[in-house]
Amino acid sequence: MTAEALTPAIQATDLSRSYDGGFKAVRGISLSVPRGEILALLGTNGAGKTSTVELLEGLAAPTGGTARVLGHDPYRERALVRPRIGVMLQEGGFPSDLTVAETVRMWAGCTSGARPVGEVLGPVGLAGREKVRIKQLSGGERRRLDLACALLGRPEVLFLDEPTTGLDAEGRRDTWELVRALREQGTTVLLTTHYLEEAEALADRLAIMHQGRIVLSGTPAEVTAAQPARIRFTLPADVPAARLPLGLKAAADGDRIEIRTHALQEDLTELLGWAREHRVRLDGLDARSASLEEAFLDIASRTQDTPAGPKESVTR
């Protein structure tokens, strides 16, 4: 195996970016995406995802730290990196009077080794729409056209910034299939998304950004496992929460009880055993494992003053 094949497709080390006026949008993030993997970058609005992706795409110079794409600095060595990557921005911004085919041909003119128009329109579901003008396309169709253009140069690394925003459920699934097929062919993908189920369905690894930092990362299973599971129920009015077994870390909100636990099966067994022994009815009993959504909401609820915790990196 060559040295290049062993280099991660995308690597960021302590990367940061400040805008004019001094606002720090990216505050020292480190991540590494091996070749042929999909990394989903998640975060609330303004977390710094696009600012980060733009650094990795070579569209802006970092204020600090380093970025490497296919072993090169994407900003300083743009001429080397650009032909090997595909970029789907949040808003393609194509001239609205051009047709679909004209747009792809125009884009192909700026792409080294561009494949034929039909080869990219078919997979994104725009076959037969060649003569339609951009202004007549739906929002979802424009997103597909953005994707078609990003695929023109058979990129080794593909950056997708919110690729399925505006797509209906079927269009979203089709895009997922396409992205999975690209991974099968060895393409490395970095995607940002607001859809947690998209990240869960596609990504080998996730990184959740908050206020310019990566605060949680790992495989979808690891990120979810870091969160406690929850058991909820209501106790009868004549049973005070203090009578619950001490080992259960229960919090009461009126008569509604919540237990957050990393040992769901054991704690649920203990609770049900106690309820049976004392003939207590647990109304509205609900036990559920942690979800990515909970991990995300927990992070999103952190305020500016809350420390972001130890700096975590997405490395293997």
Ligand SMILES: Nc1ncnc2c1ncn2[C@@H]1O[C@H](COP(=O)(O)OP(=O)(O)OP(=O)(O)O)[C@@H](O)[C@H]1O
């Ligand atoms: N050109 C700019 N000048 C100054 N501040 C900017 C600029 N672009 C972005 N920002 C700020 O940087 C922060 C991060 O923005 P960024 O677009 O990277 O976040 P994001 O995670 O991609 O958000 P979204 O999910 O809304 O797309 C935001 O507070 C934003 O207002």
